[in-house]
Amino acid sequence: DGGITQSPKYLFRKEGQNVTLSCEQNLNHDAMYWYRQDPGQGLRLIYYSQIVNDFQKGDIAEGYSVSREKKESFPLTVTSAQKNPTAFYLCASSQGGGGTEAFFGQGTRLTVV
Amino acid sequence: QKEVEQDPGPLSVPEGAIVSLNCTYSNSAFQYFMWYRQYSRKGPELLMYTYSSGNKEDGRFTAQVDKSSKYISLFIRDSQPSDSATYLCAMRHGNNRLAFGKGNQVVVIP
Numbered sequence: 001d002g003g004i005t006q007s008p009k010y011l012f013r014k015e016g017q018n019v020t021l022s023c024e025q026n027l028n029h030d031a032m033y034w035y036r037q038d039p040g041q042g043l044r045l046i047y048y049s050q051i052v053n054d055f056q057k058g059d060i061a062e063g064y065s066v067s068r069e070k071k072e073s074f075p076l077t078v079t080s081a082q083k084n085p086t087a088f089y090l091c092a093s094s095q096g097g098g099g100t101e102a103f104f105g106q107g108t109r110l111t112v113v
Numbered sequence: 114q115k116e117v118e119q120d121p122g123p124l125s126v127p128e129g130a131i132v133s134l135n136c137t138y139s140n141s142a143f144q145y146f147m148w149y150r151q152y153s154r155k156g157p158e159l160l161m162y163t164y165s166s167g168n169k170e171d172g173r174f175t176a177q178v179d180k181s182s183k184y185i186s187l188f189i190r191d192s193q194p195s196d197s198a199t200y201l202c203a204m205r206h207g208n209n210r211l212a213f214g215k216g217n218q219v220v221v222i223p
Contacts, residue, residue: 006156033211040121042215043157043201058210090156101147102203102211104156 003027006091006105013078013085013112021076021108023091030095032074033102036060037088046089049074078110086112116140119202119214128223132189136202136214139183143204143212146178148187151199151216160200161187192221 004025013019025032034046045058049068063082068074074093078085088109094102119136126132134148145164149157161176163169163185169176177186185204189196202214 004156035213040215042119043213045210048210088154101145101159101162103159104149106156107154109154 004091004093004103004105006089006108008108009106011108011110013110015112016080018077018079019110021078021089021091021110023074023076023105025072025074025091025093025103027093027095027103028071029093029103030071031093031102032068033092033094034058034064034066034074034076035090035092037090037107043090046076085110116212117202117204117214119217121215121217123218123220125220125222126192128192128194128221130192130221132187132192132196132219132221134187134189134200134202134217134219136185136204137183138185138204138212140204140206140212141180141183142206145205146176146185147203147211148174148176149201149203151201153198157201189219192219194221194223197221 007022031050033048035043044060047066049055065077090107091105092102117138148161150160151157163176166178166180173190175188197220199216199218201216203211205211
């Protein structure tokens with residue numbers, strides 16, 4: 001089955017630690033995205049990548065980093081610089097170019113303890 | 114002014130009623146309009162996808178886009194308890210960045 005796999009589903013992090021969220025897709029999509037979802041805030045774009053080895057900051061990139069070394073993988077690192085990292089993180093991908101919809105993974109719930 | 118405005122609700126309706134959801138937007142460059150359904154603690158799933166103005170129907174779901182008014186709607190006929198979810202509108206123009214509404218929580222009461 002084609003799709004987007006995020007892991008882990010739940011993640012706990014101590015304050016001051018970096019943590020990496022995994023996102024893998026087998027849809028052969030060019031573009032991949034990371035969103036953060038907080039109650040009452042909707043989806044906010046953290047980073048996106050339209051092609052391998054290239055990515056751009058979204059609206060709330062501070063305290064996050066990404067890499068895009070392979071077409072199918074777009075890991076997100078939440079660094080200790082992120083002041084309020086507890087949230088639901090969603091990865092998505094799309095074919096690229098105009099006119100294509102985005103498909104989402106099932107999300108990772110990150111909690112800072 | 115936010116790019117996309119969506120009243121977060123919640124919206125409660127009895128089973129069998131018509132659910133009406135809408136979003137307004139400010140960016141006239143948006144060409145592609147989507148509705149996603151998100152169940153609790155799950156990722157959003159694409160429900161409807163429309164290009165430019167007009168109506169699109171898929172079973173019990175109808176999506177409408179009025180670009181002149183910068184207004185999109187989603188109608189759910191014969192609502193079922195399984196339709197209880199959060200519905201997010203999304204839109205984009207050619208640069209691949211999606212702009213989302215905040216989501217509207219819908220509860221269908223049996």
